[in-house]
Amino acid sequence: MMTNELCYSRAVEKLLNIEVPDRAKWIRTLFGEITRILNHLMAVLTHAMDVGALTPFLWGFEEREKLMEFYERVSGARLHSAYVRPGGVAFDLPHGLLEDIFKWSTQFASRVDEIEEVVSGNRIWKERTVGVGVVSMEEALNYSFSGVMLRGSGVAWDLRKVQPYDMYDKVEFDIPVGTHGDCYDRYLCRVQEMRESLRIIGQFELRVPFAVPFLPPIPIPVFDSRREDELTDWRSPSPSHKNSTQKQCLNQITPGAIKVDDHKLVPPPRASMKESMESLIHHFKIFSEGYSVPPGETYSAIEAPKGEMGVYLVSTDLEWTVCLWIVD
Incomplete structure (x- = not known):
């Protein structure tokens, strides 16, 4: 996924002491959030299927296929894209892609609503997730959890907020957190993070040719982990979230270079x-x-969809290829 490429590329860029152009940063941020939605769709839908709900899986994979097509159109590959590279991105956005992302984003929020209507209040789903796999805040910290596993236990830790990279310091979004630390809270966190990813995409206000000029506002629901009959209530925006809407469409990526000029x-x-x-x-x-x-060492970390991902990179004068140790 592109987030894996981003983490490694940022480590190399730190060693080279180079600054990536703003346009490349916006594109990286855009596909970082598309990747987050891709991952959360897979996590939520396969979980629902394992518990016994097949319909959401079929609905959601239709949306996931559209996102994989965005991957393919920008890089030529659906999985191992090699699109994010040290110094920027491999290619500029093709004509028509932003318009298609716009069309997709206008309808995806309602598709998430449909999935939630089938799953969130379902009695069987709640019997199999509420109170199951409970991880307290203290346990999550002691076990060095990150990502949704940590936020589901009530810890509002997200590297996009606490250590912003790319263009995350220029967009507004909230960090959904759970209150009970069970499977149901982690499910709700992932659902709301998909909505927050849409909110981030909506704030790009990209100034690029061939981009659509305006995105109608889409209400962003308030996250809450209430259990019983209040499901409908928390989906309605509260007064404090009246401005938490998708703004002006994908139009903040400024024209310019997509790679360093070296x-x-x-x-x-x-x-x-x-x-x-x-x-x-x-x-x-x-x-x-x-x-x-240049010889040296650095550490780069990002908020990947599954949690914090870090690369510790050491450069020497020796002609060694890169070695990665991946811990299960």
């Missing part, structure tokens, strides 16, 4: 290779030898 780090444009010998040399050197990262 052809010793990123390949030059194909067109320039036909006119400039220097560009042709840079292209040959990058793909035959790569680029050198």
Whole structure:
């Protein structure tokens, strides 16, 4: 997923001491939230199917397929996209993609409502999730939980808020937290985080050609983990959330470069290779030898959909390939 690529790329960029262009940061933020929705849809829908509800799984995977198509259109691949790279992103957004994301975002909130109507108040679902798998706040901290597992136990910890990266310091969103630390709270956290991702996407106000000019407001419901007959009440926006709507549509990505302007780090444009010998040399050197990262070490962490993801990267003068240790 693109969040994995982002975490590694940010670590390399720290060692290289380079600043990614704003447009690339906005694109990374956009697809970071698309990835979050992709992940939460999978988590919620397969959980519902395991518990005995097949209908939400079929509904939700139709939406998930649309998001995978966004992946494919921007990178050419659905899973291993290799789109986020050190120095920026591989390609600019193709024409028509933002309009399609706009059309999708206008209807996705209502699809989440439909899934919740089938699942959240369902007696069988609640019998199998309420009070099940309870993790207290103290236990979550002692076990070094992160992501929804931590927030579901009542700890409002999200790296997008406490250590903002890319463009997360320029958007407004809330951190949903649970109160009981059970499976039901974690389910509600994921549902509300999908809504908050829509809220973030709605604030982009991208200023790019071929982007639609306006996104009608969509109410953002208030998160609450109430259990019984109050399900309908918490879905209605409260006065404090009247402005928590999707604003102006996807129009805050400013025109500009999508990669750093250093052809010793990123390949030059194909067109320039036909006119400039220097560009042709840079292209040959990058793909035959790569680029050198100064000796040093760094740690980069992001708020991935499944929780905090970190990369500790050490660069030496030795010609070693990258080694990753992944802990289950």
